[in-house]
Amino acid sequence: MAKQYVNTTINGDSHELLCDPTQTLLDVLRDQLDMTGTKEGCGTGDCGACSVTMDGVLVCSCLVMGVEANGKSIDTIEGMADGDDLHPLQQKFIDHIALQCGICTPGLLVASKALLEENPDPTEEEIRYWLAGNLCRCTGYHKVIEAVQDAAREMRGA
Amino acid sequence: MVRVDGPVRPSVIYKDIPFTENVNGEATLTDMRYEAPETLDAAVGLLAEESGVARVFAGGTDVMVQIHLDLIEPDLIVDVKNIAEMREVVEEDGSWRIGAAVTGKELMDNAAFNAAWPGVMDGVRLIGSVQVRGRATVGGNLCNASPAADSVPPMIAADAVASVIGPNGRRDVSMADIVTGPGQTSLEDGEIVVSFRLPKRPANSGDAYLRFTPRSEMDIAVVGCGINLMLDDGGTCTAARVSLGAVAARPLLVDDAANALIGTKVGDDAMEALAAAASAACSPIDDKRGTIEYRTEVAGVLAQRTAVIALERAKS
Numbered sequence: 001m002a003k004q005y006v007n008t009t010i011n012g013d014s015h016e017l018l019c020d021p022t023q024t025l026l027d028v029l030r031d032q033l034d035m036t037g038t039k040e041g042c043g044t045g046d047c048g049a050c051s052v053t054m055d056g057v058l059v060c061s062c063l064v065m066g067v068e069a070n071g072k073s074i075d076t077i078e079g080m081a082d083g084d085d086l087h088p089l090q091q092k093f094i095d096h097i098a099l100q101c102g103i104c105t106p107g108l109l110v111a112s113k114a115l116l117e118e119n120p121d122p123t124e125e126e127i128r129y130w131l132a133g134n135l136c137r138c139t140g141y142h143k144v145i146e147a148v149q150d151a152a153r154e155m156r157g158a
Numbered sequence: 159m160v161r162v163d164g165p166v167r168p169s170v171i172y173k174d175i176p177f178t179e180n181v182n183g184e185a186t187l188t189d190m191r192y193e194a195p196e197t198l199d200a201a202v203g204l205l206a207e208e209s210g211v212a213r214v215f216a217g218g219t220d221v222m223v224q225i226h227l228d229l230i231e232p233d234l235i236v237d238v239k240n241i242a243e244m245r246e247v248v249e250e251d252g253s254w255r256i257g258a259a260v261t262g263k264e265l266m267d268n269a270a271f272n273a274a275w276p277g278v279m280d281g282v283r284l285i286g287s288v289q290v291r292g293r294a295t296v297g298g299n300l301c302n303a304s305p306a307a308d309s310v311p312p313m314i315a316a317d318a319v320a321s322v323i324g325p326n327g328r329r330d331v332s333m334a335d336i337v338t339g340p341g342q343t344s345l346e347d348g349e350i351v352v353s354f355r356l357p358k359r360p361a362n363s364g365d366a367y368l369r370f371t372p373r374s375e376m377d378i379a380v381v382g383c384g385i386n387l388m389l390d391d392g393g394t395c396t397a398a399r400v401s402l403g404a405v406a407a408r409p410l411l412v413d414d415a416a417n418a419l420i421g422t423k424v425g426d427d428a429m430e431a432l433a434a435a436a437s438a439a440c441s442p443i444d445d446k447r448g449t450i451e452y453r454t455e456v457a458g459v460l461a462q463r464t465a466v467i468a469l470e471r472a473k474s
């Protein structure tokens with residue numbers, strides 16, 4: 001099939017693209033737009049490394065077709081820091097050493113940000129449930145939870 | 159994405175090259191068409207005209223995986239998310255109609271529906287991860303036809319009826335009659351599940367769903383159980399429906415288990431009979447998640463635990 005015209009907003013910027021229906025949103029981000037912050041772990045919705053938000057809803061970009069982004073607003077890890085100013089979650093992940101190899105980190109950050117937007121003061125249990133779709137082979141999650149709690153505290157001004 | 163599997167270089171992924179055939183000379187996914195019609199008639203027409211493999215596409219959390227794993231090579235994808243009726247959740251005189259393409263997250267965010275059918279929501283809440291529930295739909299969970307789908311037993315217990323449309327018109331199908339086996343449904347070629355109707359329930363009704371899994375999240379049911387029951391003012395059970403998942407080739411409606419509760423106050427004897435009937439209904443497989451004996455035993459225990467919650471909800 002001919003490529004389809006897609007007009008989408010990514011991190012606030014409007015993009016006009018031609019997408020083949022076989023491209024996932026993850027493919028479009030990484031291969032067409034060179035936005036390689038979003039990672040592919042599994043390609044099957046199991047690992048969360050490809051997490052982005054679409055119209056504010058946390059999704060796996062590997063399970064979204066690129067053509068579905070038409071008319072939608074996508075937010076990725078590239079939009080998280082404000083210039084050189086890291087988002088509090090990013091800073092706390094560094095402070096708490098909540099990453100080792102880092103492949104899961106963009107997905108964890110995007111997912112954690114979505115959590116704190118919905119629930120600014122999550123319990124440890126709520127964080128663990130929310131992040132159950134983000135797999136990390138390195139950290140054992142404990143430091144991730146600490147970083148999210150600490151960032152939440154700071155963002156609440158507590 | 160085009161995945162080329164073949165004798166030359168198995169599993170090499172060529173992302174940028176617009177292949178039209180793979181190394182075996184077979185047509186590849188670059189031929190796939192994507193359509194997103196706004197009406198049911200247009201969707202039915204697209205499916206009817208397609209001579210190749212077509213897939214109805216809602217949340218994509220199963221179809222995209224099947225494409226990625228080369229389990230299917232659709233010629234046509236019909237995205238149904240622009241069809242208004244498939245995206246609505248409406249209450250009509252105490253009964254509810256939920257569009258088949260409503261996402262799990264949208265249902266979780268609907269406080270009135272959560273209050274009306276907490277057991278259905280027990281199941282929806284267990285589907286995948288937050289990310290998956292942001293996209294996955296009850297219609298897709300049904301049509302994917304996994305015997306272990308978490309939203310199906312509570313919907314069967316709720317006596318939900320699916321409204322199905324296809325080339326021969328529209329028909330109602332009981333939720334319990336759609337899945338016929340793993341990956342198999344009773345839907346005809348070109349049919350689409352449009353919405354589900356959940357009947358009005360009297361006061362003193364309660365429903366619940368529990369699944370047994372080694373992990374609490376992101377796991378697949380070893381056994382799942384949905385129970386919906388009604389009590390009279392004296393606390394006697396007047397009606398019940400019991401459904402089991404993951405213990406047979408399809409989710410089951412277990413009349414004997416319901417009959418164990420009906421006419422009782424759901425005391426110890428009824429609970430014993432419930433467990434026995436639930437276990438007796440099982441014809442599970444042995445797999446890495448559980449043996450036949452284990453699943454059969456767990457089904458009885460899980461049915462009892464589910465009944466306790468449904469009863470509590472009916473009384474409150």
Ligand code: FES
Nearest residue numbers: 041042043048062
């Ligand atoms: S790459 Fe999307 S969930 Fe793993």
Ligand code: FES
Nearest residue numbers: 100102136137138
């Ligand atoms: S830091 Fe390596 S997978 Fe999470």
